[in-house]
Amino acid sequence: MNALFKALNDPTRRAILERLRNGPASAGAIAEQFHFSAPTISHHLDLLRQADLVTSQKQGQFVVYTLNMTVxxxxxxxLYQFKS
Amino acid sequence: MNALFKALNDPTRRAILERLRNGPASAGAIAEQFHFSAPTISHHLDLLRQADLVTSQKQGQFVVYTLNMTVxxxxxxxLYQFKS
DNA sequence: ACTTTACTTAGACATTTGTCTAATTAACGA
DNA sequence: TCGTTAATTAGACAAATGTCTAAGTAAAGT
Incomplete structure (x- = not known):
């Protein structure tokens, strides 16, 4: 739960999730959309993975990230507990 | 949206929200539940208010905080946009 | 009036966070 | 086998965060 809220508490990471709504994408393809360095995006992806919001599979040279909606x-x- | 995720990204603040599910409470009453100083809780309440997750009304000496579920x-x- | 109670504001400080560059690993192509 | 491409790891650093103590404000009690 902590990792989940932590992962969501950053606009770049939320944008990555929204990007992944359109389907899986490689780290590089994701990074292209942002004006941050590759290591920075890699770090964001790591936090998203720690929260289990995404999964990653290596495909040849590429690492493909997929949105995991079950989380x-x-x-x-x-949230539901607040909806009386 | 930023303020919202920021406010939720702390276990103490989430616990305060859960406390407030049982009804409004004064800052002091809330603080009693935690082993943090009053200023610390006051700061947490401030962040929750900035996110509009709570409202506060002064009642005499007391400041009563109320959960705002509309947020x-x-x-x-x-979240819904991810539920295809 | 003075003291106490309730809370916030101010300022300090260690920890965490988001970013970068440089270096590393791993797969591909010529 | 060598160079290129894709991505991560390592380390540095400024900014943000969570906590504290001390000081300030305001209402209530005596």
Whole structure:
């Protein structure tokens, strides 16, 4: 839960998630959209993975990141307790 | 949106929100539950207010904090775009 | 009036965070 | 086998964050 909120607490990481809504993408393809260095994006992807918001598979040279939506259920569950 | 995720990215602040589910409470009453100093809790409450997650009204000596659930709709809306 | 109670503001400080450059690893292509 | 491309790891650094103590403000009690 901590890792989840931590991962979501950054506009770049949220934008990456939104990017991944359109389907899986390689680290490089993701990085192209942002004006940050590759290591920075790599670090963001790492935090997203720690929160289990994305998964990654190595495909040849590339590392393909995929959105994992099941984690959102946890968040929805937490939110739901406030909806009386 | 930034203020919202920022406010949620701390276990103490989330615990305060959960405390407030049981109804409004004064800053002091909230602070009693935690082993942090009053200024620290006051600061957390400030961040929650900045995110509009709580409102505060002064009642005599006391400052009563109330959960504002309407903000969760914004979060639910953001989440919803991922639920294909 | 003075003291106490409730809370916030101000300022300090260690830790965490987001970013960078440089170096490293791994796969591909000629 | 060598150079290129894709990505991560390592290390540095400024900025943001969470905590504290001390000081300030304001309402209530006596």
């Amino acid at each position: 959102f259920d946890e968040l929805l569950g937490w | 969760f709709d914004e979060l639910l809306g953001w």
